[in-house]
Amino acid sequence: MLVGVVSQSDISDKTAAENKCPAWMRVSEIMTRQLVTVTPETPVEDCLRLMEQNGIYHLLVLGGEAGFQGMISITDLLQLFASDQKARADMLEAFIFPQR
Numbered sequence: 001m002l003v004g005v006v007s008q009s010d011i012s013d014k015t016a017a018e019n020k021c022p023a024w025m026r027v028s029e030i031m032t033r034q035l036v037t038v039t040p041e042t043p044v045e046d047c048l049r050l051m052e053q054n055g056i057y058h059l060l061v062l063g064g065e066a067g068f069q070g071m072i073s074i075t076d077l078l079q080l081f082a083s084d085q086k087a088r089a090d091m092l093e094a095f096i097f098p099q100r
Contacts, residue, residue, distance in 0.1 A: 002068060004031030005060065037062045040069060048077055 014030045015022045037060045047059055057074045
């Protein structure tokens with residue numbers, strides 16, 4: 001059972017707010033407890049929407065009895081969109097300028 005997650009922003013924001021050294025704090029004092037999760041079947045567009053609505057850059061991926069399966073980041077989504085756009089551009093270029 002997941003109880004929280006610690007991100008770089010958790011460390012920087014919460015240690016600065018309390019004026020404490022991270023080395024002296026416990027994970028339970030820093031971690032985010034309200035987790036936003038998705039399943040492996042969640043559409044990519046929904047992941048992006050959840051990130052935007054919650055002001056976060058990562059989503060935990062949970063899958064039934066298997067529990068934690070991984071994490072998806074905004075960087076993962078941007079790379080996916082970029083590679084998809086590149087593939088579309090290459091296909092269009094091949095159609096417009098066929099090799100003879």
